Amino acid sequence: MVAVASLCAAGLSACSSRATTAERAQKTSTTHAGTRSGTTSTRPTTSAPATQTAWTTYGGNFARTSVDTVDPVVQHAPVAAWTSVAPDGSVYGEPLIYGHGVFIATENDTVYGFSATSGSPLWPPDHLATPAPASSLPCGDIRPTVGITSTMVIDPSTGVLFASAETFSKGAVGHYLFAIDSSTGKVLWSRDVDQSWSSATELQRAGLGLSDGNVLIGFGGNYGDCGDYNGWILAVPESDGAGIFHYRVPTARQGAIWAPGGVTVDSSGNVFVATGNGSAGPGQGFDHGDSVIELSPQLVELQYFAPTNWAQDNVDDADLGSSAPVLLGSGELFVIGKQATAYLLNVASLGGISGGAASLGVCSSIGASAYLSPHVYVVCNSQGSIAQVLLGPGNTLHRGWTWESPTGATSSPTIAGGVLWTIDPGASTLYGVDPSSGTTRFSVALHVGALAHFVAPSAAEDMLVVAGAGGVEAFH
DSSP states (O other), X not given: OOEEEEEOOOOOOSSOOOXXXXXXXXXXXXXXXXXXXXXXXXXXXXXXXTTOOOBOSGGGSTTOOOEEOSSOOOOSOOOEEEEOOOOSSOOOSOXXXXXXXXXXXXXXXXXXXXXXXXXXXXXOOEEOSOOEEGGGSSSOSOOSEEOOOXXXXXXXXXXXXXXXXXXXXXXXXXXEEEEEETTTOOEEEEEEOOOSSOGGGEEOOSOOEEETTEEEEEEEEOTTOOSSOBOEEEEEESSTTSOOEEEEOOSSSBOOOOOTTOOEEOTTSOEEEEOOOOSXXXXXXXXXXXXXXXXXXXXXXXXXXXXXXXXXXXXXXXXXXXXXXEEXXXXXXXXXXXXXXXXXXXXXXXXXXXXXSEEEEOOOOOBOOEEETTEEEEEEGGGTEEEEEEEETTTEEEEEEEEEOTTSOOOOOEEETTEEEEEETTTTEEEEEOTTTOOEEEEEEOOSOOOOTTOOOEEXXXXXXXXXXXXXXXXX
């Protein structure tokens, strides 16, 4: 039996780019902010453990596979169980499930904890700060305020919940990280994480991650690509006070790290980010736009991949970084973006500017993919479909089935209980799809309001949870 809870709302060479020891040492002085000493490593496991009982980050793990293999196989259509109170704003991040609680955050900078059993509040809502009015930003499509847009993260070793909030104080936009005790809702500390940038032009949308005792926070621009923003990633210590490591995408402007699925982390704590379009065009030097970049836990660049047509992708706003990279657990990485080409990469040698280990035309994709060996499931937003991609022998990619939403739209998939779950936000409908055949098994109407962009279900404790602004509706 499965429970489903829904929360609804509205140029460099083409050879390998692996850095030498000397290059890494040189980059240390230019890509880091602050120093760290005496830090104990707390690197997370990136793949979903065999006894997974929690969903503490986007996709359930830092490999971003969006799969729960523990819940029982679903035998019947979900049946409604309970509904929570409505939160105070839109919910853009994926909800988290941990310790028999469900946790969400709103664009009003408020964090909620609900009982996973009854939907009742675990503690009074945490209104962390005043969000930024949309009118205070140079562009964007989140209204009327911009607060917590990204998916939060929980460190299961401590139970601490981390939320990244855009704030507004004395007429100025800011960015803060909050640490919250998930059992009590108590704010343990907060920290200003703004860097040498224009705060109003930086949007924090990418799901948070953890690596080596740090919270990973990716930044990009507001919708419309206005202003002189850059893609950044920060590594903020889980214990308040130590210095912040940072990496700025080395393009003159843009190069956003914005995929809703977040930053990806391997079992060694190394970080993989995919970037949006940079500012360099054909005939100009490579600027790390539309690429996949591997960084150390301290955010030193180690290597990168970029397609051979990266410069044209920059011009066309065809972000490779519109969807999170997925680690496949076999020394391979899968990535696809708005440019509609899927790439299979060798993690040990991403390949620099190249064609990757394999590539395949699929569809334009924004959000996150799901992976259950040997298939990757890709959301095709503009086509209202999910595409199955087979990882074949000898580093090959092949097209499988394509599922088309009966109501015309779909969003990022999650696999749980032997079913692929996806949502049509406009129709407020949750679909359950057979991952082997691509046939529709279940269709469930959601009655708690319009869903936000790129919404995706979470899965743990025999539940699915979908985030939004109308309340939590649970199903068995």
